[in-house]
Amino acid sequence: MDGLAKEAFSFTGPFPILQVAVLLIVMYGIYATATRGQRDSGARPDTVPQWLLIAPAHDLIDDVAEMAEHMRRQTAILEKIEASLMACKVALELIRDESRLR
Amino acid sequence: MTCSLRGIVHHFNNRISEAAAAWIMVGLGIQIIAAPVPSDYRALNGLIQYVSGDFIAWFFITVGFVRITALAANGHWPTYGPWLRSIGSGAGALIWSQMFLSLIAVSPDDLTSLGAPVYFVMTWVELISIYRAFAMRDRHGRFG
Incomplete structure (x- = not known):
């Protein structure tokens, strides 16, 4: 497993992997906020x-x-x-x- | 909307951060066109591996103007307005986060740019803007 990771890092470098990781995190954030917003859109604050x-x-x-x-x-x-x-x-x-x- | 300071604040209300982010996008796009890549844009190092500088510039300008248009409509597009704002904010969150990463994923000796906290906060502001665009669209009408 370590060898595979080393090979992957040597092939691409760590930066693209970091980029993809951040991309996925932000996309999950977009999904979470959008679905939460959709769910809360019907709620009334004065209820x-x-x-x-x-x-x-x-x-x-x-x-x-x-x-x-x-x-x-x-x-x-x-x-x-x-x-x-x-x-x-x-x-x-x-x-x-x-x-x-x- | 009147062009007075009070009129601008009343028009944008709690979406002034979205308007600011949209204008920043347009401004960055114009700057990149004026001084094309490869200039010393360290924040774009991660992105220009995959796309050209011109693409980034026009992406900024297009998304920025779409967001400004949706905000200027100010609730007159109850169906499409929140979606346009959300898509613009989502694109902004993705690109700000990548710019933040480009600035911090370098050796400590190269940490000379002060933009990292700005891009980090902008990423969060954009995510909150997505939530607000969807959550407030039925609640406050023009002020959503």
Whole structure:
């Protein structure tokens, strides 16, 4: 193997081999950047990556949903209180009217 | 594009390095024609073993002008523009790397040219330009 390498170097010199090696490296670089560029061309920079939704953002979404549920219950309670107050108002008006009639 | 400094920067945006590389290519081609090979162009020693100096000069000028044309179109050729820019950058990367190799593959006593780091960096810039031409073509429209 060493003899073959020596023969090749003595025939061409080391420089063309270096040239071909650099040529191949750069061609691979061109191929890699071009394919990577093609692949990334559809990606949007402002798209939220999926992994971001796993931990803190996911917890936040749960918290917001829980807060919304609490708000819904509070609204229902407030509506009941409002209805009770209206009933009290009607009852007090009836009492007042009856007391006037006497 | 206006010819003001602001207009030029706005037109080329993040592709100013590509425009610079293209103009350098044209300039090198003109220099080689003005002072034909064999002059003392150590950076071309590796290439002139296979091709003539005139070929290198016209290669530089042709590729340079194609790149400048594609950049001047500035997104008006959404299909062909990125391909032309990528091919030009690929040709540039190949030739800059060979020129870099010609400068460094000599004995330390002959390392008198300061062009080696320039050609090395230009090779990387061209590879990044290829990526940018493909990756940004649908993203920023005219600014890709």
